[in-house]
Amino acid sequence: xxxxxxxxxxxxxxxxxxxxxxxxxxxxxxxxxxxxxxxxxxxxxxxxxxxxxxxxxxxxxxxxxxxxxxxxxxxxxxxxxxxxxxxxxxxxxxxxxxxxxxxxxxxxxxxxxxxxxxxxxxxxxxxxxxxxxxxxxxxxxxxxxxxxxxxxxxxxxxxxxxxxxxxxxxxxxxxxxxxxxxxxxxxxxxxxxxxxxxxxxxxxxxxxxxxxxxxxxxxxxxxxxxxxxxxxxxxxxxxxxxxxxxxxxxxxxxxxxxxxxxxxxxxxxxxxxxxxxxxxxxxxxxxxxxxxx
Amino acid sequence: xxxxxxxxxxxxxxxxxxxxxxxxxxxxxxxxxxxxxxxxxxxxxxxxxxxxxxxxxxxxxxxxxxxxxxxxxxxxxxxxxxxxxxxxxxxxxxxxxxxxxxxxxxxxxxxxxxxxxxxxxxxxxxxxxxxxxxxxxxxxxxxxxxxxxxxxxxxxxxxxxxxxxxxxxxxxxxxxxxxxxxxxxxxxxxxxxxxxxxxxxxxxxxxxxxxxxxxxxxxxxxxxxxxxxxxxxxxxxxxxxxxxxxxxxxxxxxxxxxxxxxxxxxxxxxxxxxxxxxxxxxxxxxxxxxxxxxxxxxxxxxxxxxxxxxxxxxxxxxxxxxxxxxxxxxxxxxxxxxxxxxxxxxxxxxxxxxxxxxxxxxxxxxxxxxxxxxxxxxxxxxxxxxxxxxxxxxxxxxxxxxxxxxxxxxxxxxxxxxxxxxxxxxxxxxxxxxxx
Numbered sequence: 029x030x031x032x033x034x035x036x037x038x039x040x041x042x043x044x045x046x047x048x049x050x051x052x053x054x055x056x057x058x059x060x061x062x063x064x065x066x067x068x069x070x071x072x073x074x075x076x077x078x079x080x081x082x083x084x085x086x087x088x089x090x091x092x093x094x095x096x097x098x099x100x101x102x103x104x105x106x107x108x109x110x111x112x113x114x115x116x117x118x119x120x121x122x123x124x125x126x127x128x129x130x131x132x133x134x135x136x137x138x139x140x141x142x143x144x145x146x147x148x149x150x151x152x153x154x155x156x157x158x159x160x161x162x163x164x165x166x167x168x169x170x171x172x173x174x175x176x177x178x179x180x181x182x183x184x185x186x187x188x189x190x191x192x193x194x195x196x197x198x199x200x201x202x203x204x205x206x207x208x209x210x211x212x213x214x215x216x217x218x219x220x221x222x223x224x225x226x227x228x229x230x231x232x233x234x235x236x237x238x239x240x241x242x243x244x245x246x247x248x249x250x251x252x253x254x255x256x257x258x259x260x261x262x263x264x265x266x267x268x269x270x271x272x273x274x275x276x277x278x279x280x281x282x283x284x285x286x287x288x289x290x291x292x293x294x295x296x297x298x299x300x301x302x303x304x305x306x307x308x309x310x311x312x313x314x315x316x317x318x319x320x321x
Numbered sequence: 322x323x324x325x326x327x328x329x330x331x332x333x334x335x336x337x338x339x340x341x342x343x344x345x346x347x348x349x350x351x352x353x354x355x356x357x358x359x360x361x362x363x364x365x366x367x368x369x370x371x372x373x374x375x376x377x378x379x380x381x382x383x384x385x386x387x388x389x390x391x392x393x394x395x396x397x398x399x400x401x402x403x404x405x406x407x408x409x410x411x412x413x414x415x416x417x418x419x420x421x422x423x424x425x426x427x428x429x430x431x432x433x434x435x436x437x438x439x440x441x442x443x444x445x446x447x448x449x450x451x452x453x454x455x456x457x458x459x460x461x462x463x464x465x466x467x468x469x470x471x472x473x474x475x476x477x478x479x480x481x482x483x484x485x486x487x488x489x490x491x492x493x494x495x496x497x498x499x500x501x502x503x504x505x506x507x508x509x510x511x512x513x514x515x516x517x518x519x520x521x522x523x524x525x526x527x528x529x530x531x532x533x534x535x536x537x538x539x540x541x542x543x544x545x546x547x548x549x550x551x552x553x554x555x556x557x558x559x560x561x562x563x564x565x566x567x568x569x570x571x572x573x574x575x576x577x578x579x580x581x582x583x584x585x586x587x588x589x590x591x592x593x594x595x596x597x598x599x600x601x602x603x604x605x606x607x608x609x610x611x612x613x614x615x616x617x618x619x620x621x622x623x624x625x626x627x628x629x630x631x632x633x634x635x636x637x638x639x640x641x642x643x644x645x646x647x648x649x650x651x652x653x654x655x656x657x658x659x660x661x662x663x664x665x666x667x668x669x670x671x672x673x674x675x676x677x678x679x680x681x682x683x684x685x686x687x688x689x690x691x692x693x694x695x696x697x698x699x700x701x702x703x704x705x706x707x708x709x710x711x712x713x714x715x716x717x718x719x720x721x722x723x724x725x726x727x728x729x730x731x732x733x734x735x736x737x738x739x740x741x742x743x744x745x746x747x748x749x750x751x752x753x754x755x756x757x
Contacts, residue, residue, distance in 0.1 A: 071755040073421040074400045078754060087751075093722075093744075158569055159578050177570030178729050266387065267571035268718060270725035285389045286715035287396060287417055288751070 059300065066294040072287035084294035094295075100272045101253065104188065108252040111192045113244060116199030117237075121229070123200075124207045134204065141197035145255065149262035152190030156263075177264070177271060184272045187263050191256045199244050206240035207233070238318045246310055253303070275299055347372075347379040350644045353398075354384055354409035355391030355629070359596060360465070363664045371651050378644035388629060389714060392417070395634070399424060404634040406645045409464060411629040412514075413717055415452055416709045418632055419460050420538060420756045425632045426642065427454075428462040428649060435646035443653075447623050447697030448670045450706035452630040455535040461630030462649050465667040467593040468624045468693040469515040469611050476604045477504040477586040485587070485607075488615045489556065492587075496565040499586045505567040507560065509589035510576045512724045513717045514627055515611065516589075517545065518708065520553055523613045524620040525702030534709035538753040541710060545720075546742040549617055554734045558727055568728045571721045591627060592693025595666035608689040610696045622702035628667060659683075668694040711752025716745045 034040050066084050070077035088094050123133050140148070156163050156176045167174040174182050210233060218232040234241075257276050264271045268281060279299065283292025356364060361384050368382045385391040388411035395408035396417075410418050418425060432439045441449060441457060447468075452461035473485045481502035483495040492507070499506040509515050521528040526549055528534075531541045544550075560566035567585060569575040580588035583604045589611060590598070598606065613620040631652075633645045651657060658674030661667060663683065669675045675694060678684065684691040710716060723737035732740075 069751065069754050071421060072396045072417055073424045075421060075423060076755075080754075087747075158575060175570075175729075177572060177575065178568070178725060180729065180731070265572045265575075267721055269571035269721040270723070270729060270731065271570075281718065282715065284393050286712060286718070287393065288712060288715065290755075291751075 062293045062296050062300075065289055066297045067290075069290045072289065077290075080290070084290045085298070088291060088294050088298065094278070097273060097275055097278050100184070101274045104184070104191075104256075104272070104274060105249060105252040107188050108191045108195065108256070109245065109248040111188070112195035112199055112248055113241070115192065116196045117203050117241075119196070120200050120203035120207055121233075123204060137200050138197050140193065141201065143194070145194060145258045146262060148194045149190060149259040152186065152193065152259070153262050153265075156186040156189075177269075180270060180272060183263065187256070187259060187272065190259050190263065191252065194259065195248060195251055199248065202240050202244055203237065206237045210236050239320050242310075242315060242318045245314070246307075249306065250303075253299075347377055348640050348644045350378055350380050350407070350641050350648065351405035352380060352382045352407040352409075352631075352648075353391055353395055353405045354382060355386060355388040355411065356409070356465075357384060357386075360665050363661065366664075367652070367657060367661065370657070371648055374651065375647070378647060380644070380648055388414070399634060402636070404636070406634060406637055406641055407648070408632050408634060409629045410461065410632050412451065412625070412627050413713045415461065415630070415707075416534065416538075416711045416713055416752075419452070419454070419709065420711060420752075424635055425460065426635050426637075427458055427460045428631070428633060429459040431633050431642055432646045432649055435643040437646060437650050443671050443673065445668075445670060445672055445675060445694065445698055446701055447694075447699075448626050448668075451626050452707075455532065461632045462652070463626065463628075463670045464631045464652070465593065465628040465661075465665070466626040466670055466697070467591045467628040467667055468696045469511075469519050469589055469627065470592050470608050470692045470696060471611055472580065472588045472590055472594070472598065472689075473607045473609060474504070474580065474583065474586050474588075474604055475607055476583065477502065480504075481586070485609050486612055487610070489612050490615055492612055493556075493565075496560065496563075500564055504586045505579060505584055506565045507587045507589075508567045508569070508576050508580055508585045510573045510591075510594075512571075513720045516553060516557065517550070517720060519611060519624045519627075520550060521708070522625045522702075522705040523611055523622060524549060524617045525622040525704050526550075526617070527704050528708045529710055533704060533707065535707070538711055538749075538756045541749050541753070543710065543716065543742060543745040543749065545745070546738040549614075551734050551738050553614075554724070554727060554737070558734060561728055571725055591666075592668055592690075592696075593628065593666045595687075595690055595693075596664070597666075606689070608692040610692065610699075619702060621699065622705040623697055623699040625705065625707055626668075626697060662690070666690065666693075668697060710745075710749060711756060712748040715748055716741075719744045719748075 065077075067079060067081060068077040069080045069084070119137055123130065123137060126133055143151070155161055156174070158164065158176055161176075164174050176183050176186050214232065214236070218228050222228050222231075253274070254276050256274060257280070260273055260277045264273065268277070273281070275295065276299065279292050279295045282288045282295065286292075352368070354361075354364060364382050368380045371380050372378075383405070385394040388409075391408065392410055392414045395404060395410070398404045408418075429439055441459065444463070448463040448466050450457065452463055453459050471485070477499060478485065481495070481498040481504070483498050486492040486495060496506040518528070520526075526547070527544055529541055529543050531537055531539075534541045557566055561568055567576075567579060569579070577588060577590060577594070579585045581598070581601045581603060583602075595608070611624060615621075631649070633642065637645075653671055655671060655673040655677045658669040658671055659677045659681075662669040662674065662678060669678060719741055723732065723741050726732040727734055727737050
């Protein structure tokens with residue numbers, strides 16, 4: 029096979045240039061800036077900055093507050109990812125099996141995806157509102173004195189529910205199309221071999237869904253880590269106080285609200301490293317088990 | 322060749338157009354602020370009035386969201402060399418902008434350089450020092466000034482047969498009666514501003530070393546871990562446990578709502594809440610000063626001004642600065658101050674405007690509107706002029722976190738104050754390094 033297909037050696041680079049330019053301007057350049065300013069202590073207006081070495085990092089990593097936010101972020105990410113994936117999968121499998129009126133079911137399950145994240149957050153907040161929220165009445169009926177915004181666990185509960193609710197339709201769409209892509213002949217063959225629906229699902233359907241599931245796993249983890257920012261923001265209503273927040277929200281609070289550029293840059297570099305490690309882990313250890321048909 | 326000629330003539334034409342614009346049109350100045358809703362409308366009205374009042378300058382106001390967002394948009398714009406002429410900065414952000422030497426032109430210099438008269442005595446005492454340097458020179462121009470005051474549910478008091486308290490001791494004696502009458506005796510909307518910062522001003526207690534932070538950023542320490550301040554929060558917690566105090570988290574409106582719904586007897590809010598409350602409250606209400614502890618010696622002094630001030634960014638051409646100066650003059654005129662006071666509930670900042678409001682009988686119809694300014698005009702003390710601490714918005718966030726923990730039974734008052742002191746001092750130290 030002929031390997032070089034361009035006659036002009038610089039043409040491929042030229043064609044790559046627009047894409048590379050975008051990546052450099054919007055990713056590498058800001059990242060380099062963040063890494064640089066994480067070693068400095070700077071006044072907000074940029075009049076003077078002092079090199080402080082690793083001090084911003086030691087300050088952040090030595091803080092109890094940061095540790096507890098990190099713990100919450102991990103728990104939150106695992107919970108949201110697990111719940112939104114498993115509930116969506118369950119719904120997709122059931123919707124796939126429905127014969128009559130299936131499009132109605134599907135539309136009902138999908139429409140939430142069309143709701144913009146801040147609007148979804150707002151609807152969730154209304155649902156849990158301490159004065160008018162219908163959920164509070166339900167909780168009170170079971171003797172649960174639900175205090176959003178004051179009780180750490182209650183606020184976390186509301187955040188997880190809203191974040192999961194918002195993500196289910198997205199996962200549902202992918203799982204459903206993944207299920208529909210499984211060849212009918214394979215299903216029929218498995219029907220003959222095995223009578224147990226659960227075993228059929230476990231050993232035939234699920235492995236065939238694995239590429240979709242792997243893709244969704246990555247997307248959902250990034251979603252819980254970063255895209256839930258808007259949900260956290262509307263739930264805490266601008267006042268984080270003792271409420272649970274995620275690491276990204278902490279970067280925003282210190283950098284954009286507090287004007288501490290050095291400290292917040294150090295935090296975003298830490299986050300970058302976390303994502304880097306997570307990506308390597310996912311592709312090295314999980315993707316190996318995924319079978320692409 | 323022909324192409325070049327066309328370009329050249331186009332450039333020349335554009336240059337001509339440009340110069341003619343400068344000579345005929347008004348000088349454009351911009352004002353970024355952090356207000357929404359009714360207050361934003363009033364700001365737009367004031368700008369229109371200013372533009373209509375003269376031809377030389379044209380002012381464009383722009384809302385940047387909340388106070389924090391306005392400050393940070395202003396900072397980011399300054400770093401990019403695209404700063405507006407005027408930026409509204411809230412009380413907690415004052416140290417950030419005042420300590421950034423060279424970021425702003427002091428309002429006093431700006432006005433004098435433009436050839437206007439400037440007299441500090443024209444302003445009411447309570448607003449004179451907060452945005453000034455330690456010698457009393459105005460760095461920011463006080464704009465929307467408010468005071469934390471106590472709103473009273475008249476119906477609740479009548480039902481319980483009690484009078485509004487002046488001191489917290491009096492409150493303790495009547496709280497059980499209010500509770501019996503079916504009301505939550507007390508709620509508040511911002512612990513940091515109403516029960517910490519203004520706890521120090523109302524009791525004339527020192528809030529930070531280095532003359533409340535005015536004498537410099539180096540070695541400034543916050544003094545929250547003190548017996549009086551701890552006593553205030555121990556009492557609040559005790560009242561909360563006994564059902565005398567309702568607490569609904571750190572959000573402002575979550576705490577205001579039960580008062581509007583006639584479930585609460587007293588609400589500590591802002592004098593600037595008056596306009597909105599007139600529409601939302603379901604019962605007749607009045608207002609009085611923020612109570613204090615008579616057991617603390619020298620208590621009963623005036624409160625710090627809350628709200629925000631206007632700062633003129635540096636590195637702007639002289640003619641724009643002159644326009645900013647004439648806008649500041651216009652804004653502090655008695656008519657505009659009275660208009661602002663009436664439309665929003667924020668206090669008038671000049672003596673002339675206050676007198677005008679009195680003469681026109683505004684307070685006869687609405688005595689609640691006078692409470693804020695009266696509280697600011699109370700006798701001042703050594704420690705009630707203001708405070709200046711760097712990274713203070715973040716220190717407030719630490720306080721909000723720890724105060725919530727107190728009411729969620731996650732920490733004790735002693736531990737909370739110790740944490741605020743430690744983390745707050747760490748931030749102050751960091752700020753001293755950045756500003757040093």
